[in-house]
Amino acid sequence: MSATLSTTMSAVTVISPETNEDVQTVVCAYEQIVVRGGGTKPALCTAGDGATVLDTRRLTGIVEYEPGEFVFTARAGTPLREIADALAAYGQYLPFDPPLVQEGATLGGTVAAGLSGSGRHRYGGVRDFLIGVRFVDGQGRLVRGGGKVVKNAAGFDLPKLLVGSIGRLGVIVEASFKVFPQPPRYATLRVSQPSLDAALAAITRLNGSTFDIEALDLLIEAGAPVLYVRQGGLATTLEERQQSLRIWLGVGTPLRETDEAEFWAAARAFSWAPADWSLVKTPITLNTIPVLEQILQASGAQRRYLAGGALVWIAWPGELAQLHVYLTQLQLSGLVLRGETQWPFVGARTGASLAARVKRVLDPTNRFPIL
């Protein structure tokens, strides 16, 4: 087998298969496996004692990309950076705006973690763009779901099942996506808000408005709420559209063009989050923000609310057990991307019993960590 074996300083074996058959062989050969892509979400891919790391980074390369079709297929270990570059050459992009692109996140890791970024505001998240997937389940079976065309209703939607499965239902080895033309130009308005209530009211108004907004993030800067509203489109009309938005909002300062791209790149990189704090993804709704914000502020957490109040990234300084208690009280759930934890979920959880049934089919002997 062409896999390379290497041993790190701890007693963890790392295997880097190159082919799908290698992956099948590895899965059948080891009893405890943790799948790792770029390793940018350490809480989801750190192996405990005795476990073997299956590193996907040699399962790499774009398999098919037909620009005129706005669809591509790539192997799971392909860095997002490579994909983003290939798409950009034809004016296309991943509309769900995955995070950690420059930090080395892979396509498969992004699907498995179920991560989308600020740009998901416009057209939807990773689940909405994934159209096909190939994976090796815990029994070593190579399974395919979905397809390579933008619309397909044949069979159960295994691609969606794999979104957010964090390597615990199988090893994703290949994924197909639909993509969109990228807006040729972007512009962002920075809108300071007098209070959280005012910020939430502004988000509510914007969410119900006819403005086409690419991203709508709420930040807390020096204790005060600030909205960042990103628009995109033809260069010829963008200025006029931003002007109408500014008039409609009554306030707002455009970011300078150079700062604009940098601002959203920084968001993608989580550069605002202290590196040694835990980082947690938490799906929310607008009406949970007031209570949540009180807790996060009082706890000294850093946070960034995305996509018009659909999601918050929490950088948490303390024990995750405490965050777990808070989120559970609010009936919110979270996924730990970075931080010390045995179990990556915090807070409330829905669908656990159905997930367990699925797990018993795809990974009956728990080769991958429990789900």
Added chain:
Amino acid sequence: METSGLISELERCFPPDRLLQRPAQMAPYESDALTAFRARPAAVILAETQAEVIQAVRLCHRHAIPFVARGSGTSLSGGSLPVEEGIVIALNRLNRVLRLDPAQRIAVVEPGVINLDVSRAAAPHGLYYAPDPSSQLICTIGGNVAFNSGGAHCLKYGMTANHVLGLKAVLPDGEVVQLGGESLESVGPDLTGFFVGSEGLFGVALEIILRLLPKPECYRTVLAAYDSLAGAGDAVAQVVASGLLPGAMEIMDALAIEAAEAAVHAGYPRDAAALLIVELEGERVQVEAEFAHLLRVIEGSGPKTVTVAKDDADRARIWKGRKSAFSAVGRLSPDYLVQDGVVPRSRLGEALATIERLSRTHNLRVANVFHAGDGNLHPLILFNGRVAGELERAEALAGEIIQMCIALGGSVTGEHGIGMEKRQHMRAMFTTTDLEVMAELRRALDPGEISNRGKMFPDGEAPALSSHGVHPLERQGVISRE
């Protein structure tokens, strides 16, 4: 099947007027919009509450009797065909919009709510529910969820799955689960997405959380006529490749145009071999600028004529023609089969030319009216079931179209589902292992395979293809196809 034990328990739970058992009462439920299949259930339950549905499912499970959930019975793939001697759980009476929250832009609905009623309820708030199947006046959200239904305006914002945030369902063994929630995001495996499109095999959706969108500020619609169907198909590839992102892109061929004109006088040019409708939506300034670009692309694609919708009334007329075309074509012929295959958009022209050729060699008329923007074909194969051999020829033709879609790297179904009809084609799409894993997943949720037994998987028992004609509800005047 031994149903008497179950029936007597059901009789204790449901009054006789909501537990139909006489053949005449059950006739409207014997088939769906794929009328070539028909099966008589042991009983039809007209459920009124979620608790009743749960109870019915649990009883079926305890007695190991199969059931089929049913919305409006407009499935085109035999999805809501009853299991012979099984139970039908009709959900039309669970038709309440439970909550509409304009600030969060969500609607929580029961499964029997009619698709269009969601948009109607949301309209006062400037919101709408995006997926718009042509059957939206009658089909239910429950049916849409089961089939991940699409529509003309699914190009930009996706199909049903992209608009369902969460749901409550009773699994076939009686467990009630809550999946997803009110947020656009989730953590853990996307179980909501997994449930959507499961064709009624994962149990019954009881409550569905839908995402609503603000109505766009502006629409711009253009109608281009072509000398050939392939020409219109190639134009679609050019629009897609141009980097524009239309909200809708639809094609109708000469037969469909003629039928739509006869039905609703949409004002379509009569002498065209094919019509292409392209619509942009969004902020006015942006749409106007993009529309100019679109018109240049269309002009470059060699159309016969190009007509731009002048106002809302014009636009409404264009869409009325398109949305009625399907059933209007159906009226041209005593019987028809509709296919739902998908091909890569860049291969549309080629695919349409092949369909024309197949139509000639099989000597059957085929009308095309379909979601061109996502390469989702809807050839309607017209035949007369009373003429010996025509049904078989129509089926052979349908099979060849499906094979073509697969050969071009597409799919056997874009939105109508596998149901009863396309089961044998699953093997062409998936390996034995893929199907085995899907079957195991199904049994993990439904050990007795009682939920919609016999559908989707290739080896289920099929009732013989037999009768034909209009939908039983249609014959009774209960529904009409618009």
